[in-house]
Amino acid sequence: MCGIVGYVGGKQAGPILLEGLRRLEYRGYDSAGLAVISPEGRLSTVKEAGKLSQLEAVLQEGMPPGTCGIAHTRWATHGAPNRLNAHPHWSRDRDIALIHNGIIENADVLRAKLSDLGYTFETETDTETVVHLIDEAFRENDTLDDAMLAALEQVEGAYGIAVVSSRDPDKIVVARRGSPLLIGIGKNGENLIGSDASAVIQHTKDVVYLDDGDCTVLTAEGYRVFHMEQGEVQRSVQKIEWDLEAAEKGGYEHFMLKEISEQPESLRNVMRGRLLEETGDARLGGITLSDEELAKIRRIIITACGTSWHAALIGEYMLEELAGIPVEVEYASEFRYRSPVLEEGTLVLAISQSGETADTLAALEEARARGASTMGIVNVVGSSIARKTDFGIYLHAGPEIGVASTKAFTSQIVALALFTLYLGRRRSLSILQGRELVAALQKLPDQVAETLELGPVTRELAAEYGDAQNFLYLGRGYQFPVALEGALKLKEVSYIHAEGYPAAEMKHGPIALIDENMPVVALAPRDSVYSKIVSNIEEVAARSGRILAVVSGDAPELIGKADHVIQVPQTVPALLPVLTTIPLQLLAYYAAIYRERDVDQPRNLAKSVTVE
Ligand code: AGP
Numbered sequence: 001m002c003g004i005v006g007y008v009g010g011k012q013a014g015p016i017l018l019e020g021l022r023r024l025e026y027r028g029y030d031s032a033g034l035a036v037i038s039p040e041g042r043l044s045t046v047k048e049a050g051k052l053s054q055l056e057a058v059l060q061e062g063m064p065p066g067t068c069g070i071a072h073t074r075w076a077t078h079g080a081p082n083r084l085n086a087h088p089h090w091s092r093d094r095d096i097a098l099i100h101n102g103i104i105e106n107a108d109v110l111r112a113k114l115s116d117l118g119y120t121f122e123t124e125t126d127t128e129t130v131v132h133l134i135d136e137a138f139r140e141n142d143t144l145d146d147a148m149l150a151a152l153e154q155v156e157g158a159y160g161i162a163v164v165s166s167r168d169p170d171k172i173v174v175a176r177r178g179s180p181l182l183i184g185i186g187k188n189g190e191n192l193i194g195s196d197a198s199a200v201i202q203h204t205k206d207v208v209y210l211d212d213g214d215c216t217v218l219t220a221e222g223y224r225v226f227h228m229e230q231g232e233v234q235r236s237v238q239k240i241e242w243d244l245e246a247a248e249k250g251g252y253e254h255f256m257l258k259e260i261s262e263q264p265e266s267l268r269n270v271m272r273g274r275l276l277e278e279t280g281d282a283r284l285g286g287i288t289l290s291d292e293e294l295a296k297i298r299r300i301i302i303t304a305c306g307t308s309w310h311a312a313l314i315g316e317y318m319l320e321e322l323a324g325i326p327v328e329v330e331y332a333s334e335f336r337y338r339s340p341v342l343e344e345g346t347l348v349l350a351i352s353q354s355g356e357t358a359d360t361l362a363a364l365e366e367a368r369a370r371g372a373s374t375m376g377i378v379n380v381v382g383s384s385i386a387r388k389t390d391f392g393i394y395l396h397a398g399p400e401i402g403v404a405s406t407k408a409f410t411s412q413i414v415a416l417a418l419f420t421l422y423l424g425r426r427r428s429l430s431i432l433q434g435r436e437l438v439a440a441l442q443k444l445p446d447q448v449a450e451t452l453e454l455g456p457v458t459r460e461l462a463a464e465y466g467d468a469q470n471f472l473y474l475g476r477g478y479q480f481p482v483a484l485e486g487a488l489k490l491k492e493v494s495y496i497h498a499e500g501y502p503a504a505e506m507k508h509g510p511i512a513l514i515d516e517n518m519p520v521v522a523l524a525p526r527d528s529v530y531s532k533i534v535s536n537i538e539e540v541a542a543r544s545g546r547i548l549a550v551v552s553g554d555a556p557e558l559i560g561k562a563d564h565v566i567q568v569p570q571t572v573p574a575l576l577p578v579l580t581t582i583p584l585q586l587l588a589y590y591a592a593i594y595r596e597r598d599v600d601q602p603r604n605l606a607k608s609v610t611v612e
Contacts, residue, residue, distance in 0.1 A: 009190020013069035030081030035097030036069035105157035256402035280434025298345030311412035355383020462590030479523035486584030525552035
């Protein structure tokens with residue numbers, strides 16, 4: 001949830017750290033700070049509550065000099081979001097500074113132990129315990145890295161930690177367990193650390209993703225990685241696919257609109273090189289199972305959170321309909337704590353844009369512990385979930401910076417369609433059915449581009465309905481998860497309360513809510529349940545509900561019943577969710593603009609929920 005960046009090399013660290021924080025601000029933003037070691041070995045720390053701009057204003061007065069430093073943007077988990085609780089935290093002699101992303105689960109025990117040793121605490125945070133532990137460990141150890149390793153043996157919980165000290169200057173020591181951290185391998189005698197690639201790609205595209213248990217000593221000359229159990233280890237260098245431009249807004253007012261608009265391209269990327277027209281099949285290099293091993297898959301459990309969980313529901317419909325495999329979808333936060341029965345032949349599939357969602361990672365680890373084979377559908381290359389699974393499919397959707405997930409969602413649906421094709425063609429799906437799905441996938445990016453032209457219409461609807469206090473989204477079959485996703489988008493960026501419902505459930509309660517103050521978005525594309533959803537729309541119209549119907553192709557039956565009809569192109573039922581979700585993304589975006597919300601960084605939310 002927080003953003004971490006560090007620099008050691010020949011340049012002044014301050015400006016580089018600040019630039020890195022700007023690229024990480026979407027990860028969490030209620031306070032920020034930095035620590036730099038001066039050429040004389042003095043450790044300076046500056047931190048401020050509020051957005052990054054607050055820290056920038058203070059630094060205008062004077063940037064601490066030095067070529068080695070660390071910086072942090074915070075999304076509070078323990079302790080109010082104020083300057084005192086902002087990171088970096090320092091030792092009592094102000095000669096060690098530490099930043100942290102994660103949760104120290106035994107902080108209370110450590111506080112008591114350190115208090116008994118005479119340490120006093122200035123903040124309410126769990127993080128402060130670690131900097132005092134390192135201080136204490138320095139009594140028995142000569143180097144910052146040894147002191148860090150000794151201290152971390154007492155720490156329980158999830159962390160991505162970076163530390164500098166004037167007692168052992170010119171190095172940054174980092175450790176990762178449960179929260180993402182990478183090394184950026186610079187050129188010309190400089191190296192960096194970051195929570196993700198955005199923090200370092202302005203300086204290098206060569207990165208090393210650290211694993212849980214890794215502790216790294218970073219200097220201008222190089223780095224060494226030590227695993228707490230395995231000792232010194234080698235980690236592979238990965239090349240970042242994204243350039244700096246991709247992580248910028250690209251001329252759009254918000255990342256969210258940029259990413260909505262990128263969907264034709266992101267869908268081309270997820271399909272690139274993976275469609276086999278002739279055989280009506282998919283080529284998935286990341287699926288390393290043999291056909292015999294694939295044939296042994298008897299059941300698939302898909303686990304995810306939020307928008308990714310909505311994509312999982314669509315995957316359930318596809319895989320059962322087209323690959324003939326039983327599928328269950330589980331909230332990761334529920335799966336990780338119940339006692340799931342994972343018999344022989346069960347595949348657990350984790351879907352995650354960030355690849356760092358704590359609940360999804362924990363659910364995956366639970367599945368592995370129970371002997372299930374595991375797969376990931378992930379966007380961020382080298383992320384924890386990607387590395388924890390036996391095999392998987394990368395989305396290659398590019399960085400998704402806006403907190404509200406948009407292009408990742410449609411890419412997840414397409415990745416699931418590719419997986420369905422791959423499995424189905426090794427089971428009962430015929431070559432003709434496969435070719436039909438391949439043809440529909442090939443047309444999809446252009447159809448999405450056509451659907452994006454609905455921007456002005458949805459902007460008008462957002463102005464007309466933007467003062468509503470509640471919305472209802474209704475869908476059936478493949479469109480039920482789209483109803484859930486549309487409601488989530490509206491909630492999280494405009495703060496209007498919205499609920500998604502299976503349309504047939506209306507008569508079991510929600511229809512009591514319908515009146516002229518309750519806008520109803522009905523997903524009514526031309527599929528096998530179209531006539532049923534038309535009946536539901538009639539029920540709502542009969543009770544003065546105001547209806548925005550999303551249809552595919554013509555819908556003469558809705559004339560005089562729906563107040564607004566939004567038309568998207570026609571495609572096969574399994575891919576219709578990609579098209580029907582676009583106007584809902586746009587509606588949510590423009591409703592947020594209408595209500596003057598912070599679209600890319602909605603209140604209380606973070607892009608990657610890396611704590612429970
Ligand atoms: C989606 O708009 C939300 N920001 C959130 O629900 C998100 O989908 C969820 O936290 C899962 O994230 P992940 O895909 O990175 O695991």
